[in-house]
Amino acid sequence: MSDKKPISSVNDFVVRFANVNGSGSASANEMFARAILRHGVPVSPRNIFPSNIQGLPTWYEVRVTEDGHLGARGGVDMMVAMNPQTWDKDVAGIEPGGYLFYDSTKPMPSTKFRDDITVIGVPLTAITNSTYTDPRQRQLFKNIIYLGALSALLDMDPKLIEQLIGEQYKSKEKLLSSNVHALHLGRDWALQNLKCPIGLRVKKSDKVGDRIFIEGNSAAALGAVYGGATVCAWYPITPSSSVAEAFTAHCQKYRHDPETGKAKYAIVQGEDELASIGIVIGASWNGARAFTATSGPGISLMTEFIGLSYFAEIPAVIMNIQRAGPSTGMPTRTQQCDIIACAYASHGDTKHVLLFPEDPAEAFEFAAAAFDLAERLQTTIFLMLDLDIGMNHRLCRPLKWDDARQYDRGKIMTAEMLEEGRDFGRYLDVDGDGIPYRTYPGTHPTKGSYFTRGTSRDRYARYSEEGTVYADNMQRLVRKFETAQDLVPRPLQANAERPTKYGVIYFGSTSPAMDEAIGLLETRGHQLDRLRIRAFPFHSSVASFLAEHDFVYVVEQNRDSQLRQLIVNENGIDPVRLVPIVHYDGSPITARYIAKAIGDHQDHLKVTPLRKAVS
């Protein structure tokens, strides 16, 4: 008997599935999330998975959120506990008044439950065993059976789930009907044996609108297709492999010459990250749009080549899907921890352009823009995603493309221009923006060829170790980086309702949690202006924002507050005025966490009288 009133909530709760990796639960769990979307209710799912293939625990969390909060919330209202190994931890994680759903085929001692939660037992194994004889079928259909039972408990419309099953098994009639059958097995059992629905309910709504549901990695790969990437070289690493895999799939669909059937792209799985970035640099040097996708350890290996790209001024696009480091760290957990490593990658004085998309829609836009930027600036552009956006489905605005858009191929000296007698110095700053002209190999029989090298050279690409020549070149690279400031996506500012001396800076996947945290902080009486940084180099509005506020919180998902370090370093600001708010346990940052950390600091500053704290 519960000694706490069961949670009662419509369209606003968190369900977490605890499964064993390899049990085939992923597609059933994802279908659960999609089914809620089909009710017109936004969801924000997250995959929490181990860095091995079979046997270890895995969780899938679905935040049902009528208000459309897409960050992680923290806490679990209903636990679907399908993994005996993690039972104790899973049960402990349920919010007071929450629900525990479990397979009641084998009785559990009462000590295994809690008094303040509602326990819902469904004899899943018994039902599957009495229906199926094949062991794999038993395992797979058990997942669909619990989906059916949940649909009854949460008052979901079974037609919408049937529709999804129909889409999944479009031309496979047998699989379709057997899945629908399993769904109803679970649903009917629950309707007949349990009190349905429970306090948590899904009610039809219209809050999803025209938004789409897509993983960041897939969106970024699509951005590469739309952005005109023709060469992709990569080496498998979690959580970035699905970028290359999605790029391959998209290319196979959209990039074959209709007449010959030949590919308008080349994808090479390199022997390692060194080769992958080498291929990208070689292809870009020769005028193709090329990219690689990797994660932290790959970035470490690529740094020598990144320095070459910077100094020899060769375009390159690197998509870094960040995971928890250092070293192998936690390969399947999320972080934003490669900011410094990428901003200053390689030896000597280097600086690189970083783009920070907040969601798949921006991942798509920024990925496409990265190729324009790389060619315009003739340097490496990093698209900084992380596992949280990269490998999870996110609700986001539909992807958009302007058909009139042409690719910005940057400053290319053509054979005609050379013929006209234009002065070609590979490293000559003709326009004062620090960006020189380049020629593609093979352009002209007698003009415009040059030798590309990572060693110092003069404005005409002639090898030189003269100190002044070297310094001249390094200065021009600084000018070029300044030019980049106005080419990259600008920060977005949102001001509090009332004027405030306090601001908060954040970026990337922290965005939805931050948006929600602002609301929580307001209820605590704290007003903050917000600045979402979308790129490095920092636009001048970052400095203005810093100047306008006494204290600025910098919220990020790493231990050392790397973005803050970068801001301090690049803006020469007094570090005391930048308050680090960090979260780095590998789980995505939550609104609750941010609101508490900032709220406590604000209370401490006694900026506003303490109001009734609501957390």
Add this chain to the structure above:
Amino acid sequence: MTYIAKPKFHHPGLKKNELGYTHRDYEGKISTLCAGCGHDSITASIIEACYELSIEPHRVAKISGIGCSSKTPDYFLGNSHGFNSVHGRMPSVLTGANLANRDLIYLGVSGDGDSASIGFGQFAHSIRRGVNMTYIVENNGVYGLTKGQFSATADRGSKSKKGVTNTDNAIDLVAIALQLGATFVARSFSGDKSQLVPLIAAAIGHKGASFIDVISPCIAFNNHAGSTKSFDYVREHNDAVNRLDVLVGRDPIAVDYAPGTVQVVEQHDGSKIALRKIDADYDPHDRLGAQTFLAKHAAKGQIVTGLLYVDPDAEDLHEHLNTIETPLNTLEADTLCPGSAVLDKINASLR
């Protein structure tokens, strides 16, 4: 100035090839390598081969890693684009360049340090992918640019300049290339122009991965410690001379000998290598035979030279990837971008 430009005047009577180019059109900057370095002889052979093939110089992309050998692309085909990349990574850069534009000729130049140590992996993988290129290793058994350390092709038992004995086994790049499925494999000697020029020409003409290992003596660092002729010794004993002065007068080693015979070549330091030119009736279409032949003669301390293996019907990476004939670097948004209508459909499928 730290570069040396070549005077531009031509002798009016210079011979012209089919395209009307003279030898000078295939030259580059003046070499800054030690006088007598085998690498310069290879440069000369590349120039000769390109001239004879009547290649348009600017249609060649010459790509290298880091090392004395990797500097040489600056010394030939002055009108073509060169890329002196990073140590050991020429193959990946060349692979990328080749993917971007299949219409150019790709010449990869590397050293034994570059290819057999730090770049061993990239060497192997570019060969196994069948990148359409001519991959030349200028093999001197030492790290020239970093002053004489052993490279991985140095023979076990050989001595370094400092008198240290090499206890590691040597890597035979030719044997590896054969094993990896290279479709054109040859070995030559920098001083044997009559053999090297046609080999380079044939390699350029070959569609697929061509590999040529060229033995190329290093004048500066293959001499024994204690030698009174060594650069260090002379520098220490004669303050008035600089490195170039000391080395001037050392002629590059040249040989000319008949197929099927063995020629013993004395290097600058007095050490000797036995080169065996393969017979005219040797069958270069038999990969297994080539491997056995190589191993048999290696056991006798002989280095086999010549075209060891060729597959005339080889495919290249572009064929494996089924890429279009048009160079990828010329494609623009109109052919590459699926457009907004497709994107609308994609959006619809994601709801």
